[in-house]
Amino acid sequence: MTRPSPKIGVYGFTGCAGDQLMILNCEDQLVDLFGATEIRSFVMAKSDNHEAELDVALVEGSISTEAQLKHLKDIRERSKVLIAIGTCACWGGPQAMKLGDGKFEERYKKVYGNAKITVSKAIEGQPLDAFVKVDMKIPGCPIDKQEFLKSVSKLVAGKHPYLLKSPVCLECKWKENKCLLLDGKFCAGPLTKGGCGAVCPSHNLPCVGCWGPTDDLNVSAEYDLLKEKGFVPEEIITKIRKFGGSGVMELVKNLEKKEAKK
Amino acid sequence: MMILKMKKEDLPAFLESAKEWGELWGPTTKDGKTSYAKVDSLSQMDLKATRTVIPPKKFLYPPRFTMFDFDEEGFVERTGDVPKRILFGLHPCDVHGILIMDKLFLETYKDPYYAERREKTLLLGHSCIPDDKCMCFATNTDFVAEGFDLFFTDLKMFYLVWVGSSKGHDLVRMRADLFSRNLDKNDILNYTEYRKWKTAQFKAKIDLTGMPDIFELGYNSPIWDELGEKCLSCGQCSMVCPTCNCYNVVDEVDLGTAEGTRDRFWDSCMFREYSVVAGGHNFRDKRADRLRLWYTHKLQAFIGEFGKPACVGCGRCVATCPVDINVATVSTALKEQEVGK
Known part of the structure; x- marks a missing residue:
């Protein structure tokens, strides 16, 4: 099969760079990856980067400065496909956990006071799709090597990648784990997109939701259940928002409205 | 169908000989959860556990598996590499579950992946101790008359062993010395008593009629x-x-x-x-x-x-x-x- 190597760019904004690092950590497949694609830009991995037309842009991190926003728009303009990688790029990450509360300026002042900022004007951290069209989201904190490689392999072959949409519980049950919610633990599995192999619950550690929201999460039912198990409302909401960002913002607002009526 | 009798102490020896047919799998309990695992002998199994987290369907139809490999020329089925397994300790409900799977995967459209695993898996049932969550009395699945290769009913001192297939019979013949055909009046009385005991164990209040x-x-x-x-x-x-x-x-x-x-x-x-x-x-x-x-x-x-x-x-x-x-x-x-x- 002779298909031209897709031109790829890998970029990072506000985040820990863990997703880009995970790409580099695909050691066994790295030669294949660089062989099957033309990596035009990947600042974290190489010098001699060319900022030109791209078939696929892989973008990590949330957008939290005006300079980043300008750069993101530039990437979008020259990319056929833009993929958000990692929970920050997909949903905003922990820096977006207070998204929508209208208190960004207040928090900003509390941290920076009147310090003169010389880099670029800060804006409230938000996921990529708050600003540009995102064609696909590969969440994770960090992304999963296998899910990433499977997706890229399909893109290179000209096929549409498939990502699990179901919650963490699917794979958790395949591993025959006992449901941690039954033990009264705070497990965010039912709210969280699966594909991670339910790695934490398989080690008896409750899911913290680091892959962001699943396709059809029932925030209200999870909230009621956790409250019944003895968790306090503030803690439940904080934990749901920790990685949920823009994906749970409206759901949590609705929940708070419903609770206020009670 | 044939019913034989076996002394309880002979079960380990029987399972040892059965291992010649294939891998031995049974219910095991670890960290409070019961699941089917590959075992060496009866001593590793937990026959008192009421249910495994996942039913034995996982052997006939794994949670995730590859059906075939493909390239531009065509495809090659991934059949043929399934190990021969003996599943010991299936409860009547588990066997009924497999009978339903058989209807779906072996009748109108025969599924080659399921069929191969089913062919290579022997089902050795075992009587159970119902708990407060068991509802088989309401679904008419508390006893089972078909679907298994062998079924062991624990009557304290001995087992009554139902032979449900020719493959099951082959296993019996490997250690024919452990089985007896001489069943008498007491066996019937014991079995009747056992059925009464089992029926009295159910605590769930559920009626699915209508x-x-x-x-x-x-x-x-x-x-x-x-x-x-x-x-x-x-x-x-x-x-x-x-x-x-x-x-x-x-x-x-x-x-x-x-x-x-x-x-x-x-x-x-x-x-x-x-x-x-x-x-x-x-x-x-x-x-x-x-x-x-x-x-x-x-x-x-x-x-x-x-x-x-x-x-x-x-x-x-x-x-x-x-x-x-x-x-x-x-x-x-x-x-x-x-x-x-």
């Missing part, structure tokens, strides 16, 4: 919306149900090539994605609609098609659902028109 009518009457009941609000859509019920059999199929491609695999994995109609069709329309976008489908299928539609419910009363949904949505609570809620706390 469920098809109740479901028909309750199709538009607001009970479904109430249950839908409670449901986490986590899909655990489908994973643990011995008769849930839906799957998703996805191709995986090797990087930089046109070669790859076609994989199949367990899915659940409780997930939103399950009922999305081309163009993006979803026939069951509401959680309540999905929940209603699940239970209607088990307790109404299946009866219409196969004359029995697609619930074998194993109680796994009762033991698993974090928000208490299960065959017992849903059928009761529908009958009484009230969702219990």
Whole structure:
């Protein structure tokens, strides 16, 4: 099969760079990856980067400065496909956990006071799709090597990648784990997109939701259940928002409205 | 069908000889959870455990497996590499679950992957100790007369052993010296006593008679919306149900090539994605609609098609659902028109 190597760019904004690092950590497949694609830009991995037309842009991190926003728009303009990688790029990450509360300026002042900022004007951290069209989201904190490689392999072959949409519980049950919610633990599995192999619950550690929201999460039912198990409302909401960002913002607002009526 | 008698102390020796046929698997308990695992001998098994987390369907139809490898020229089936296994300790409900799977995967459209595993798996049943979650008395699956190769009923001093297939008989013949055909009056009395004892063990209060009518009457009941609000859509019920059999199929491609695999994995109609069709329309976008489908299928539609419910009363949904949505609570809620706390 002779298909031209897709031109790829890998970029990072506000985040820990863990997703880009995970790409580099695909050691066994790295030669294949660089062989099957033309990596035009990947600042974290190489010098001699060319900022030109791209078939696929892989973008990590949330957008939290005006300079980043300008750069993101530039990437979008020259990319056929833009993929958000990692929970920050997909949903905003922990820096977006207070998204929508209208208190960004207040928090900003509390941290920076009147310090003169010389880099670029800060804006409230938000996921990529708050600003540009995102064609696909590969969440994770960090992304999963296998899910990433499977997706890229399909893109290179000209096929549409498939990502699990179901919650963490699917794979958790395949591993025959006992449901941690039954033990009264705070497990965010039912709210969280699966594909991670339910790695934490398989080690008896409750899911913290680091892959962001699943396709059809029932925030209200999870909230009621956790409250019944003895968790306090503030803690439940904080934990749901920790990685949920823009994906749970409206759901949590609705929940708070419903609770206020009670 | 033939019933033999075996001294209880002879079971380890029998299983030892059976291992010549294939790998021995049985229920084992570790960190408070019971699951089927490969074992060396009877001593590693937990025959007192009432249920495993996942039913034995996982052997006949694994959670995720590759159907075939493909390239640009064609494809090669991944059949032939399934090990021969003996599953020991299946309870009557487990065997009933497999009988339902057989109907779905071996009759109208024979599934080659299921058929191969079924062919290479011997089912050795064992009587059970019902707990408060067991509902098999309500689904008529508390005893089983077919589907197994051998079935061992524990009558304290000895086993009564049902021989259900020629393969089962072959295993018996490997150690014919351990089995006796001489059954007398006392054996009949003991067995009658055992049946009485078992029937008296059930504590769950559930009556599934008339469920098809109740479901028909309750199709538009607001009970479904109430249950839908409670449901986490986590899909655990489908994973643990011995008769849930839906799957998703996805191709995986090797990087930089046109070669790859076609994989199949367990899915659940409780997930939103399950009922999305081309163009993006979803026939069951509401959680309540999905929940209603699940239970209607088990307790109404299946009866219409196969004359029995697609619930074998194993109680796994009762033991698993974090928000208490299960065959017992849903059928009761529908009958009484009230969702219990």
